[in-house]
Amino acid sequence: MRTRSFDHKKGILYLVATPIGNLSDFSFRAVETLKLVDKIYAEDTRNSIVLLKHYNIETKLESYHEFNQDEKTLSIVKEVEDGMNIALISDAGLPVISDPGYKVVSEARKRGLPISTIPGASAGISALIASGLAPMPYTFYGFLDSKKTKRVSELNELKYIPHTIIFYEAPHRIKDTLEDMLEVFGNRNICLARELTKTFEEYINGTIEDVLKIEGLKGEMVLIVEGYKESNSMDGNPFEKIDELIHLGYKPNEAIKEASKLFNMDRRALYKDYLEYKNRK
């Protein structure tokens, strides 16, 4: 199915990016569109009012969020079908990306309704380009699960992806998440990008262990994580190296410590994997 974005016989669903911190990161077209549409659906109307007031946008505002999206989806799509121009925004950045909107967009697409995107800031891709880690190929993951067991199993699924991976994380969970990453991925290079576009914007580059040493990380943050590389692999050579070192007279603990340094891996995780490897043999 092919759908033109500007079929003026029908309404148009506009997906409008909003700033991720700095209010000036708002395009002329975004402001103009939000002034002209019949209605704006926002994730949290109280947050959006601040932005809309700043730009003298007086369009009718209604809520569309995680908890009412099922019931609202059909009515929003019906409004577009009936000829209304509707804009969807979220609290920050691109709607739909780790934010509500996907259900409306997919329903509108199924019905062949015109959809137009008004691009702008998004935290993940903004952090990626400034991280200094390989920008392509990349995998955007967004938020890991808040529960440890689920989070560790998600990380295990991502373990062998050779792409740079983009994660969103909340400050109160960053330490737990980094500890889980260290255990599953090994001590990879990362960039923690904080408070993008705001006064205290900061990038912390280093290994997972380096970043874990920093106390009290605050603010909004994106984690850019180096992809899987042979040198931080959990299997193969490190185990042979440990056997070789033991053969040379190292105590097992020392051999594991040495191999963890050589392969840039977390010592405890390597110890666990080495025991499993030995049991399998």
Ligand code: SAM
């Ligand atoms: N839709 C947004 C986008 O396009 O980036 C993401 C919304 S998601 C609910 C919010 C998360 O995005 C935050 O927890 C944080 O991980 C990240 N984020 C948003 N603004 C940020 C900023 N200014 N600096 C760093 N991370 C930010």
